[in-house]
Amino acid sequence: MNSDFADLVKMIQAERGITEDLVLATIEEFLIAAYKKTFGTSENAVVKFLGPEGGVSIFAKKVIVEDDDLYNPVTEIELSNALDLNEDCEVGDELLIEIDPKDFDRGAVQSAKQKARQSLRVIQKDTLYSEFKDKVGEMIIGYFQREKNGTIFVDLGKTEGILPRRFQSPREEYHHGDRIKAMIAEVKKGLTGLEIILSRSHGEFVKRIFELEVPEIYDGTVEIFKIVREPGFRTKVAVYSTREDVDPVGACVGLKGVRIQSIVRELEGEKIDILKYDSDPVVFIKNALSSAEVQGVIILDGRKRQALVIVPEQQLSLAIGKQGLNVRLANRLVDWNIDVKTEAQFSEMDISKEASRVASDLFSGIDSGDEEITKISELPDISDRLVSVLKENGIELIETLVNLTAEELEGLTGLTLSDVEQIRKIIDDNVEIIEEGENEVTQTKEVVDKTGGEEADTYECPDCKQAITADMSTCPNCGVGLSFVVEEVEEQENS
Structure with a gap:
């Protein structure tokens, strides 16, 4: 030696x-x-x-x-x-x-x-094995070495990586010596030695690229909620911001689209949709179907996570996507079963009354969440029997029902104590009572009998100017609900 x-x-x-x-x-x-x-x-x-x-x-x-x-x-x-x-x-x-x-x-x-x-x-x-096992999920750069039966062998310096056909993008083609950026998907000890499995098709691979290209994602200011992908065709990325002053979608796109263009080039031209995550499933579903214009979203069954999306006729093919790709990716992204229909197709469907009402609001341009309902029949969870019983008692408007005292409600014909309790619960759960100044009725005059005895006070309805009295809860002419603010008038004697 x-x-x-x-x-x-x-x-x-x-x-x-x-x-x-x-x-x-x-x-x-x-x-x-x-x-x-x-x-x-x-x-x-x-x-x-x-x-x-x-x-x-x-x-x-x-x-x-x-x-x-x-x-x-x-x-x-x-x-x-x-x-x-x-x-x-x-x-x-x-x-x-x-x-x-x-x-x-x-x-x-x-x-x-x-x-x-x-x-x-x-x-x-x-x-x-110890070195690469700790790097699973990380990006690595190697060089095309050879190909066998569709599997690409990548020179990683110390060892060799394997890029199986199933983890390759159909858009991509490599030649000897080409630089390959991939994610370490798996590390295992095989019969022939160490096997380092690489991937360019995983959603995590796209996430790593975003972390490299978007500083806000790397430092945690913008976070990726979920990524779904059809390698080589389309990817949908849902993002949200941990700071109110940072637009998550804008941060990913970059100034004049420079960041997203760099990512698209790395994925060989694959289409990428970046959308904002929202905890409200209605909003999230609407965002997930970008870039289609969504007219409205109806939740058919919350427990089964089934939703109906209504789009304009000219937007149907865009919402569904080529071979159903867009709606399929949206399904996976939001984890809901989404059915896309046009307004005409929806009108032919047999669905619940509530869903029909919501759809009607969508078509009329009214946000169902902000709509003010007036009729008792429009209240959620109220049975047809109760609607019929109240109608027989001359009560069809919610305002009329709300203004009834407990004794008056219990005294209505055809209602049991159980019915009364159910009606109260429905009102408590669904009706917000707002007193506005313009709906308050103010005493306009006090009529005194010439003989010295008082007559009934007389008022005017604020809507139709019909004469009404203080014991009325609704206007007999127009049906508006009434509440009274009495102005005391002191009688002054002429000296």
Whole structure:
């Protein structure tokens, strides 16, 4: 062993990608294996590394014994021979006798080499496995090396990555030496060695590209809620901002679209829809169908997550997309079952009264969430029987019902106490009573009998000017609900 030993260690480190300690441990294992194969035991073998430039030596540790023909030359040395090596030694001492590797049996050396190579492969595989296992989900750059049965083998420097056909985009085509950016999808130990599976089709791959191109995503100002993708065709990305002053969609698009254009180029021209996430499923579904114009969204069944989207006739094909791609991706993005219809198609459907009412509001341009309903029959959850009973009592308007006292409500013909409680609950859950100044009725005059006796106070309805009295809760002419603010008029006597 000479100073070339250090160069050998460095070369093995570079080729195998393992540490110096592991290389030295493998060399030691090789020498001890050759020693054992030659001498039948390795119990007295000692390997010493003489510094980075000094190489390595192997010694046999032998016990000094009296001169005797029966001594064991492998583990013992006669005193006369020991004195030639060290004049101060005596019987019972131990000496380290250096062994020249050239004295090893040739077969022993070949066997040890084979074992050392195997050890290096195992060490290399374990080292690379530990290194790349921690990088699953991260981006990596390699170079096209070769292709076999559609699988691309990528040179990653220390090792080789595998880009299976199923994880490739159908848009992409590679040639020898082409640069490939991919995501590490899986790392496993196979029968043929370490397998590093790469991907360019996963949604996480698109997310990593966004993190590289959009600083707001990298620092957490803008977060990606979900990504769905048909590799090579279309990707939908739902984003939201953790700060009110940052537009998440605008941050991803960039000034004049420079950021999104860079991402599209990386994906070889794949169409990307960036939309804003919203916790309201109606708004989220509407956003998810971009770039189609949505006229309205109706939740058919919240538990089954079924929704109906109504679009203008000319927008139907855009909303559905080529071969249903747009609505299919929207389904996966919002995790709802979305059915897209035009207004004409919807009118032919047999759905619930409530859904029909909401759709009617959509077509008339009224936001159903802001609509003010007036009729009792429009209240949610009220049965047809209760509507009929109230109508028989002359009560069809919500305002009329709300202004009834508890005694008046309980006294209506055909209503049980259970019905009264149900009506109160429906009103509490669905009706917001707002008193506005223009709906307040103010006393306009006080009529006094000439004989000195008071007659009934007379008022005017604020809507139709019909004469009304203080005991009325609704106007008999127009049906408007009434509430009274009485202005006291002090009678002044002329002196």
